[in-house]
Amino acid sequence: MKKTKASTVLAIVTALAVLAGCGGGGGSASGTKQQGSGAQGESDQPVAITIMANLHTPEVPSDKIEKLIEEKTNTKLEIQWVPDGTYDEKVNASFATGTLPQVTLLKNAASLINMRDAIRNGQFWEIGPYLQDYPNLSKLKPEVLKNTAVDGKIYAIYREVPLSRQGIIYRKDWADKLGLGAPTTIDEFYEMLKQFKENDPDGNGQNDTIPLTDRNDLVYGAFKTVSSWFGTPNNWGEKDGQLLPEFMFPEYVETMKFFKKLHQEGLINQDFPVTSKTDQQNLLTTGKAGVYIGAMGDVSSLEPKVLEINPDAELDVQNKIDGGPNGFGVWSVPGYGSVTLFPKTAIKTEEELKQVLSFVDQLMSPELANLIYWGIEGEHHTLEDGQVITTEDTKLWDREVKPYQVLQVGGPLTVEGFLEAKHTRPVKAKAEALIVENNDFLIEDPAAALDSKTYNEKGVQLQELIKDATYRFMLGDIDEDGFQAAVDNWLNSGGQQIIDEFNASNEASK
Amino acid sequence: MSETAVSTGMNPDVDVKPPKQDSGRMKRIIKNRAIYMMILPGFLYFLIFKYIPMSGLVIAFQDYQAFLGVMNSPWVGFKHFERLFTEPMFFTILSNTLILFMMNLLFYFPVPIILALMLNEVRREVFKRFIQTMVYIPHFMSWVIIVSISFVMLSMDRGIINELLAMMGFEKINFLMSSDWFRPMYVLQVIWREAGWGTIIYLAAMAAIDPGLYEASRIDGASRFRQIWHITLPSIRSVIVVLLILKIGDVLELGFEHVYLLLNSMNREVAEIFDTYVYTAGLRQGQFSFSTAVGFFKSIIGLIMVMLANWLAKKAGEEGIY
């Protein structure tokens, strides 16, 4: 058998050499199809641009809008659509094999954090110094760009999102029937839930309503929004001049206690830690539940469903809940949704980068920004008093317009002449107005632009400890001591390092 | 093992060297050259698509950064293995994984065999095919669907089973968020989805049994159970052994997607297994080296188990798989 072992080793060594060849070369040897584009850029030849973007629709998108973009920017686009659920895997695999396209979208802040080391290593173009040269890109907000920066340098452009969409959606007809107004304090909110539970708001003679419907998400579900009412900081907060995670603040514990009470008294769906968003919304649309906390914009998809089952139902939205000493408050996101990076493996020269940036700049022009977001007038929307009414044909919209919305650069705050929607549903219009109003009392995340090595490595895993403890507290599985033990565990397993590193990063950025 | 060992990846039958002292073996190899030709394409397949990529395992000993590649990433020795073994949850995860595996082996593994034996006793072809088709359908439904249907059944709010329990005057049971119910729920779902599918191999093996054997035994007055015991089971024994060995090698592979969908904060202490742990601790944060190290550890355990099982099988007079 000796010989066999030797030959196995030999085979593996050969294999290694082959792989190393590929892996080492991954950075340089694998520029893709667009190599020729740089040289012929100045002629009238369309410039080839490759893009990778996540797809949110069930279908393969139609290329109607793509063709129009190509025509208006004199480019030849090659868009790799990747299903949203597998997007990060595809980005990682493409990155490791040096096959990222010129314009690479990252889904969200978490994906950007995962790329930080690579960015530091110079795998992507630093675009900060170039932005001022472009009429539209120069309008991107510095304070948002700062949140995407790595070591203070700007590598990414962003797609704008509203700072905070959070609020309450509730059954106004139920509240009216019981003589309740929109809740303005936590006590009134609790009272509403209690009455919804006890006083048979749906009038079916049975005590079968679930007042609040929530889901398995501590952030975009109800928990974080309610924690804002109590005055909990957003992810990180300052105490005695030091940054500490939100769960080390008493307000966080207050919020947990509140939920524990709701759970014990049957004012929230008993299964909320395992309820999917679909099931959560289902409880509201089928008239089992009366209150929903989350993105207020969801009302536009919820209302028609509620009405289909019960034409007499009425939904309303509400945002300002006074939690006592701190006044109103609602947590906010750092101002960007997805971001776009420009890999050096695909963009070889500065000249090529300028071409790509010029293309991206054009996407931000009013004409193209509106085309990307609203589609073609007369086909996908109509204009009324300068406002957009989108088509009722959701299938057409999903196929031809919606996928391209991810390509949007900037947004209403940064694109002049970005068309506004005319909401045919009054409650949707109200929701949009409240989202704007939220801007008056935002609780921002002070650590959004900060960096911690330990957090990048272990943050997600450690956060699970806190998530578990939070749920178990709310369900009455552990008490305050138990929760404190979980926090201690978090501190000992690397949390203290995260605190130290964020504080150091905070000092450095001042 | 011959000198021309196929393992160098060379075409074994053109690589024949002048016979040495072992000329009997050489002759055999020359005689079997057509057989080596048959093996060659598959052999190359394994080399190119399995063994070459396998060199990627070295990143378990590195702090791999995609942009540096395998060649330039720093070597860190056993750092990632140390992180795994010093993880406070390590023994919980290990025992969770092993318990689920044992439950799978005890409660799932025999089910397809029994089901296949039952189907094999059916003489009405139409009925048999009808049932076969029914039981094999669940295999085609993804775990996402199966788990979401079970949630509809088992939920505390409006779940059908809990409504029934309540109607009959029992207390509702929190199946979805209970440490006690996680394991039975997992195994039942595995049985439900895979048992019918698992019968196919056994039925194929049973199709090769000579019907004459049954007739002879019937004439001897053997009961149906005796026939099953003395004819059917022995005929599929080697398939059972092979499947058992392979199953044992999968000791730490329990289906990531399935467990991940069932996992929540309330049952994590029994439901966290290696795959779900790696997903949160490694993959979601782009920790490829750590994920690979955990995979490596799982593979070593699997290898030991397979070798042990194969050795035992051979001891017991079976063929084994290699």
Added chain:
Amino acid sequence: MVHDKTIPSRIFDIVNYTLLLIIGLVTILPFLHVIAGSFTTVAELAQKRFVLFPTEWSLDAYRYIFSTNTIFKSLGVSVGVTFFGTMFSMLLTCLMAYGLSRKDLDGRNFIMFMVVFTMLFSGGMIPTFLVVKELGMIDTYAALIVPTAINAFNLIIMRNFFQNLPEGLEESAKIDGAGDWGILFRIVIPLSMPAIATISLFYAVTYWNTYMQAILYLNDGAKWPVQVILRQIVILASGLTADTSSMEDFVRPPEQTVKMAVIVVATLPILCVYPFLQKHFAKGALLGSIKG
């Protein structure tokens, strides 16, 4: 065939049939729910949550998914990949399995061990991606077939079936002057139809379910097989991705009925394969007939 008509045997049959019927019903119920759900209205499905027989019939879900040709195209891709992939895999697998079933073969155990080893150790996604890329298979359907051409499990099972063929067959064929290739194609394969049917089915189902390879290796969405569309709809409709990205305004998940309908459409074709293969599983179908 003489039938056994004794009373214990009758009782055995009755118990056996009843049990099988119950098992069959229990396993099929959720699928019936999916079918029923695809033919009902959104409102009914939302209210009842578990539907076995719709009271309000509706074809809206099917109208929705068939209103464009995406599904047809992707079904076509899946059928093609499944058909050619299964052929290719069966060829390689049968050749290798037969070779390895020959007990007089030197190096057999070593190669078998090598095969088993690949079931346990795998280099992962990225090194395989590199190999596929270096071979120029990115954006070709070959990338969905060649990298998964042989499944070690299937190979081992196939070899086990070949090994269990009666010993004397090969010897007598050799005496009649047949070569190794002749023995394989004219004697061994025809005698192994149950095994061939089984392993073909396994391969066909694997190819039908190909998902990750399609995402990784096909950059062009027009080439996607049906599983990509199916998973995209199921994941969106189950609300599994929604909140990881702050895209709530974009994400308007497909209706539950559409999810059900697309499951039906993407599953039926592969379900139909099995009944065609079933005749090969009939008891004693083969060996009995050639023994004489």
